[in-house]
Amino acid sequence: MNDQELERTDYTLDEETSLRLLAISSMFRAEEGKVKTPETIIEESITRIHITLLKSKAAYAQIYKALADKRQRIRDEAASSPVEPVDYPDEFQDLETGIESVFLKRKYRCPMCENAFTAPALKTGSLLVKVDQRTQMEVYTGVRQDSEKEFVDFSLFHIMLCPKCLYASTEKEFDLWDAGAKNPQWIKRKHTKIPQKIYAAFHNNIERRMRLAQSAGDMGRRLFSTERTEEDAAISIDLASDTLEFLIGKVSINRKAELMYQLGMLNLLKSLQFEKQLEDPELSNSFQEIKKKRLDSIKEALKCFIKIPDSSVENFDVRENVRFNARKFWAAHELKHLESFAQAGASLQRTYNQFNNMVKKAEREFQLEEVKIGKLRADMNKAKNIQKKEQLANQVKEIEKNLQLIRSGLENYRGVVRVVNPIYDTISVIYDKFREMQRQRKRQAVG
Ligand SMILES: [Zn+2]
Numbered sequence: 001m002n003d004q005e006l007e008r009t010d011y012t013l014d015e016e017t018s019l020r021l022l023a024i025s026s027m028f029r030a031e032e033g034k035v036k037t038p039e040t041i042i043e044e045s046i047t048r049i050h051i052t053l054l055k056s057k058a059a060y061a062q063i064y065k066a067l068a069d070k071r072q073r074i075r076d077e078a079a080s081s082p083v084e085p086v087d088y089p090d091e092f093q094d095l096e097t098g099i100e101s102v103f104l105k106r107k108y109r110c111p112m113c114e115n116a117f118t119a120p121a122l123k124t125g126s127l128l129v130k131v132d133q134r135t136q137m138e139v140y141t142g143v144r145q146d147s148e149k150e151f152v153d154f155s156l157f158h159i160m161l162c163p164k165c166l167y168a169s170t171e172k173e174f175d176l177w178d179a180g181a182k183n184p185q186w187i188k189r190k191h192t193k194i195p196q197k198i199y200a201a202f203h204n205n206i207e208r209r210m211r212l213a214q215s216a217g218d219m220g221r222r223l224f225s226t227e228r229t230e231e232d233a234a235i236s237i238d239l240a241s242d243t244l245e246f247l248i249g250k251v252s253i254n255r256k257a258e259l260m261y262q263l264g265m266l267n268l269l270k271s272l273q274f275e276k277q278l279e280d281p282e283l284s285n286s287f288q289e290i291k292k293k294r295l296d297s298i299k300e301a302l303k304c305f306i307k308i309p310d311s312s313v314e315n316f317d318v319r320e321n322v323r324f325n326a327r328k329f330w331a332a333h334e335l336k337h338l339e340s341f342a343q344a345g346a347s348l349q350r351t352y353n354q355f356n357n358m359v360k361k362a363e364r365e366f367q368l369e370e371v372k373i374g375k376l377r378a379d380m381n382k383a384k385n386i387q388k389k390e391q392l393a394n395q396v397k398e399i400e401k402n403l404q405l406i407r408s409g410l411e412n413y414r415g416v417v418r419v420v421n422p423i424y425d426t427i428s429v430i431y432d433k434f435r436e437m438q439r440q441r442k443r444q445a446v447g
Helices: 003-008 015-031 038-080 196-204 206-214 218-224 230-248 253-278 281-307 310-315 318-335 338-382 386-446
Strands: 103-109 116-122 127-132 137-143 159-161 168-170 175-178 185-187
Touching: 137 253, 159 230, 168 230, 196 206, 196 230, 206 218, 206 230, 218 230, 230 253, 253 281, 253 310, 253 318, 281 318, 281 338, 310 318, 318 338, 318 386, 338 386
Parallel strands: none
Antiparallel strands: 103 116, 103 175, 127 137, 159 168, 175 185
């Protein structure tokens, strides 16, 4: 092995390896002409093996580096290749709003860039809606019996997109044009205006959203038509997730929790769509793949839910608090995430007990006050003395006031119970079993 031989190799060697090989080969030359003993032959062979190993190591490093470079180049190219901008329509051109259609035409305004556009809304009461007890999401199941309208799975349109900046979110995040008002005007849905700085940063990465949007049908145009397919809808959810992830990095802690919850919900929505795909016989070939995607979305959802601090959840309206815990419970159950499962289950049980007890207590109080007022009225009727009569009438008034208070409290608690009970009924079978198992384990550990 000499210098030329080294240079003739197909591999390009890194500097350190080349120097080591040169040193070894010059050692060989110095020893040339000497009589070879078995020891020198062995030594030479070992050295040759070393050289071969070093060469292959260097070659591998080279190959890996080349592959990594290539991957990076592809990524860079993808990121830098200009996206052919598509002018998305401001109107859903194919939006039919006639008698047979479930769609309404509504005008919205983007909170990010203030662009106004038309998007479909749903005619109230034209579709049958069911609440999915696990995720607490609305699911469209059919058309009302007396209706001649054509069924549309309106969940495909839950995400609205601004055609200009591709801000994507649910309907309530956009300002709504109130055309029916005496003085038609925009109804502001947002409490705070998006600051100029955030708006500028959002615009800076429009290419990424363009690329994402263009993966939907007809270069993304199908997102702006009633022809949206489930795949398009999934892309619209990805765009909404992208919007939320962007905003989460820019807002205050309190708002962050709220957005994190929305992001979790989007992932749950996505998991429901994959669930629908699992029932589609045409997709049976990719069953395993869809199954994995479904679990991945649930995993993403749970990740978001876990990130929301307890203090924020406590600030939710009690009904939303219950829905949140039901969602967390279900996701944790699907993923066998014991800690979140136990936590959400305990919280649901606490609220269930608390409000059912409050209802019982208020009902008892109400009954007692009614008995009291009945007696007072009877006494009042019997009383001959005017002063006594007046005194009793005042007491009756006091109790009437009290009854009114108890009644409104009762209505409120019953409202919460109506939300909590069906949710708790669904989860309690699983949760109670889990608690029983825990108790048994504890007993075994003690015994
Ligand atoms: Zn916009």
